[in-house]
Amino acid sequence: MRLVVLGGGLSGMAAAHELMDKAEITILEKESYLGGLAGSFEMDGQFLPIFYHHIFPHDKHTLKYLSEFGMRDTISWKRVKVGIVADDKVWDFAQPHELLRFAYLSPLGRLRYGWFGLRTLFTLNAASLDASLDAKTWLLRAAGKEITEKIFVPLYAENKFNIPLDKISAKQFAMRLVNKEVLGKFGYPSVGLHHFVSEFERHLQKKVDIKKRAVVKQIDLEKKEVTVGSEVVKYDALINTIAVPEFLSIAKKLPTPLVKRYQKVKYCPAVEVAFATRHHLTNHYWLNLFRQRFGLLFQHSNLHDAYPFKFHWALRYGGSENDLHLSDEQIFNEYIGNLKKTIPIGEILWYRVFRTKYAEPIFTSDYVKIMPHNRSGLAGLYNAGTATVFPRIRNMDASIQSGERAAQFIASDFDIS
Ligand SMILES: Cc1cc2nc3c(=O)[nH]c(=O)nc-3n(C[C@H](O)[C@H](O)[C@H](O)COP(=O)(O)OP(=O)(O)OC[C@H]3O[C@@H](n4cnc5c(N)ncnc54)[C@H](O)[C@@H]3O)c2cc1C
Incomplete structure (x- = not known):
């Protein structure tokens, strides 16, 4: 059985791992x-993650691979500080006692927020929420107007997806809250994310043909052929892990119902300045900036302080479409110029600007109707990766799980279990 995996991200790597003893596999x-x-x-x-990455104790698929590659014991787990920058002030915002001082909300709003937090932690069953319920309707009911408008609109509708809250799926949103992200421990392997990916690759190399710099230009879904440069690679099964709009632009003879469905899948981009300073900027790992030029500041060195410098990311998701086209210098000047107004940052030792058009699929309230499934419905075509993980939050763990799941469908469909 010849399997082509389109894309060598973690979902593609996990899919190849699952089938490496059972099929002839090429990763492109x-x-x-x-x-x-x-x-x-x-x-x-030093190898540094392009984008901020941390793991959680419940990321069992990621942890399984970290164990397999002998890295599980290298993870340091830490409770980190999370905050909000609003009204030109930095507010601590994660632990219950911090809420009492959170004058950004009215006293009643703080009480309501505390009550909402407790109910979310102890009684909310996110999985039971109707997939078509929108986040605004749910939040107005569960948290009230002040909290919805002052916290969740800037946090999620503006900073994350840049679409109104009433277009976002409540279920996916609630999954994020129920995961207790900001309250639990954050982890990072002390040997680095790069080492994890390298070890994963070294393991796959034993049996998988890994072709890098292999830009797939066309897929003929009827002939089951992939064109890479002047080479044509034939397959029995193909796992697509690349962003859905990119896939649509190279897939030929995809049945019209699937084209129509996949065309509705939209992504938010991300643009960031990765930069180093001599000192920590604040003691927060994760700061959400409301109504600023960019929305997130992650201080990696407050989670993993292992470099001769302090390393940070200033990142914008929602609304960064135009920033994709600005020069690195302009992004740096605007993002870091904005940051300096609130937080003194001292000398910047170096910086790099990174961009991705496809940071994350937007899980809208109709996503369940449009999402690509692991088994696409077309013979020989399977999907994995972030677009397939709804209602889970897109993260490494969900991508790895999606790759494994697509591989398991293939094993069953081709009788190679
Ligand atoms: C800003 C940011 C922060 C994040 N933070 C975290 C975090 O803290 N914790 C966490 O667990 N997860 C985090 N994630 C999510 C995590 O990175 C992803 O879920 C995961 O890496 C996605 O893997 P994937 O295989 O699904 O997709 P991708 O990593 O996108 O893999 C797709 C691959 O396909 C390749 N490709 C595209 N087009 C072609 C083509 N035509 N031909 C050949 N190859 C092609 C791409 O180069 C890419 O390597 C973050 C993501 C972003 C963007």
Whole structure:
């Protein structure tokens, strides 16, 4: 059985891992490295994650692989500080006692927020929410007007997806809250994310043909052929892990109902300045900036302080479409110029600007009707990756799980279990 995996991110790697003893596998990856969004860049002899990445104790698929590659014991788990920058002030915002001082909300709003938090933690069953319920309707009911408008609109509708809250799925939103992200422990392997991806690749190399710098230009879904440069690769099964709009642009003879459905899948981009300073900027790992030039500041060194410098990301998701086209210098000047107004940052040792058009699929309230399934419905075509994980939050763990799931469908369909 010949399997082509389109994309060498974590979902594609996990799919290949699952089937490496059972099929003849080729991974086609357009970049010079595997890992996709979880890839790294080199600076001053250090490999640093391109985008902020942390793991949680419930990320069991990621942890399984970290164990397999002997890295599980290298994870340091830490409770981190999470905050909000609003009204030109930095507010601590995660632990219950911090809520009491959170004058950004009225006293009644703080009480209501505390009550909402307790109910979310102890009684909310996110999985039972109707997939078509929108986040605004649910939040107005569960948290009230002040909290919805002052916290969740800027946090999620503006900073994350840049679409109104009433277009976002409540179920996916609630899953995020129920995961207790901001209250629990955050983890990072001390050997680095790059080491994880490298070990994963080394393991796959034993049996999988990994082609890098292999930009797939066309897929003929009837002939079951993929064109890479002048080469044509034939397959019995194909797992697509690349962003849905990119897939649509290269897939030929995809049945019209699938084209129509996949055309509705939209993504939010991300643009960021990754930069280093001599000192920590604040003691927060994760700061959400409301109504600023960018929305997120992650201080990696407050989670993993292992470099001769302090390393941070200033990142914008929602609304960064135009920033995709600005020069690195302009992005740096605007994002960091904005940051300096609220937080003193001292000397910047170096910076790099990164962009992705496809940071995350937008899980709208109709997503359940449009999402690509692991088994696409077309013979030989399977999907994995972030677009297939709804209602889970898109993260490494969900991508890995989706790759495994697509592989399991193939094993069953081709009788190679
Ligand atoms: C800003 C940001 C922060 C994140 N933070 C976290 C976090 O803290 N914790 C966490 O667990 N997860 C985090 N994630 C999510 C995590 O990175 C992703 O869920 C996961 O890496 C996605 O893997 P994937 O295989 O689904 O997709 P991708 O990584 O996108 O893989 C797709 C691959 O396909 C390749 N490709 C595309 N087009 C072609 C083509 N035509 N031919 C050949 N190859 C092609 C791409 O180069 C890429 O390597 C974050 C993501 C982003 C963007």
